[in-house]
Amino acid sequence: MKQYLDLCKRIVDEGEWVNNARTNKKCLTVINADLVYDVGNNQFPLVTTRKSFWKSAIAEVLGYLRGYQNAADFRALGTKTWDANANENQAWLNNPNRKGHDDMGLIYGALGRAFPKPTGGHVDLLQQIVDDLSNGIDNRGEILTFYHPGAFDLGCLRPCMYEHHFSLLGDTLYLNSTQRSCDVPLGLNFNMVQVYVLLALMAQITGHKAGKAYHKIVNAHIYEDQLAPMRDIQLTREPFASPKLIINPKITSLNDIETWVTLDDFSVEDYEHHDAIKYPFAV
Numbered sequence: 274m275k276q277y278l279d280l281c282k283r284i285v286d287e288g289e290w291v292n293n294a295r296t297n298k299k300c301l302t303v304i305n306a307d308l309v310y311d312v313g314n315n316q317f318p319l320v321t322t323r324k325s326f327w328k329s330a331i332a333e334v335l336g337y338l339r340g341y342q343n344a345a346d347f348r349a350l351g352t353k354t355w356d357a358n359a360n361e362n363q364a365w366l367n368n369p370n371r372k373g374h375d376d377m378g379l380i381y382g383a384l385g386r387a388f389p390k391p392t393g394g395h396v397d398l399l400q401q402i403v404d405d406l407s408n409g410i411d412n413r414g415e416i417l418t419f420y421h422p423g424a425f426d427l428g429c430l431r432p433c434m435y436e437h438h439f440s441l442l443g444d445t446l447y448l449n450s451t452q453r454s455c456d457v458p459l460g461l462n463f464n465m466v467q468v469y470v471l472l473a474l475m476a477q478i479t480g481h482k483a484g485k486a487y488h489k490i491v492n493a494h495i496y497e498d499q500l501a502p503m504r505d506i507q508l509t510r511e512p513f514a515s516p517k518l519i520i521n522p523k524i525t526s527l528n529d530i531e532t533w534v535t536l537d538d539f540s541v542e543d544y545e546h547h548d549a550i551k552y553p554f555a556v
């Protein structure tokens with residue numbers, strides 16, 4: 274939580290204004306931030322200086338792992354967070370590749386679970402990584418990537434957290450996640466939860482202890498209309514102690530995640546937080 278607040282404060286104190294053409298908004302921006310989550314010791318990085326809707330964040334991860342590409346599937350899991358990008362973004366609405374209402378196109382897991390090969394066909398990157406790690410193999414390239422520049426015009430948004438690299442040291446699993454662009458008030462509140470949950474789940478289903486997750490952010494920004502609530506409300510609040518995330522121990526395989534896991538398989542204990550803050554969302 275402290276590292277999150279430090280980053281918010283750094284943007285407010287040292288950020289530079291950058292015009293963003295896609296959203297037509299200005300962003301107060303810094304380059305490079307490195308966050309670390311101690312997953313092995315259950316230091317769940319949930320924001321406490323406002324109410325965090327952590328279930329939505331986990332629903333997004335489950336959708337990515339299942340390769341979903343439709344906002345209705347994300348809603349069925351329990352989050353509406355992809356509705357606006359699927360249905361309100363004018364560039365995507367005008368794109369002839371969009372297949373109707375709620376279609377998100379080739380994004381995130383749709384790529385990671387079926388990455389197109391130059392020679393034709395696809396590779397299921399996630400299944401390969403799960404198989405390797407389950408057999409104790411780390412080939413120094415256990416990389417789940419959602420980044421495919423040739424597919425940018427086939428999806429509603431380029432992936433923000435675009436790469437997750439897993440590593441084994443003995444029986445401990447580590448994760449390095451890379452994010453190219455980060456909406457710190459809204460997106461990062463979720464992305465910290467997601468990096469944490471991804472390592473915890475992958476360790477659980479591949480039979481390893483979870484170590485640390487290292488989260489690299491390149492462009493970290495606050496949109497112009499989010500600055501006042503961040504600076505004048507959220508940053509004036511004292512954080513509470515970190516809560517605990519509990520994951521159903523019956524989740525033991527990728528197939529479980531694909532077939533029966535729901536948000537009921539996750540709970541948070543001892544979550545003390547300040548009131549909700551509704552930040553504007555840039556489509």
Ligand SMILES: Nc1nc(=O)c2c([nH]1)NC[C@@H]1CN(c3ccc(C(=O)N[C@@H](CCC(=O)O)C(=O)O)cc3)CN21
Nearest residue numbers: 326329354355358456459460463550551552554555556
């Ligand atoms: N501008 C922008 N920021 C983002 O963080 C973002 C995107 N676009 N587009 C793709 C996804 C969608 N994400 C979202 C979308 C909405 C919320 C949001 O509205 N959060 C509210 C309420 C969440 C709820 O009730 O479930 C919040 O207070 O956190 C958060 C992340 C993260 N990503």
Ligand SMILES: O=c1ccn([C@H]2C[C@H](O)[C@@H](COP(=O)(O)O)O2)c(=O)[nH]1
Nearest residue numbers: 295431433434454455456460461464
């Ligand atoms: O997981 C996510 C997804 C998206 N974001 C934010 C980062 C940016 O503010 C927008 C994406 O806009 P681009 O023009 O494609 O950079 O969404 C996030 O923080 N986390």
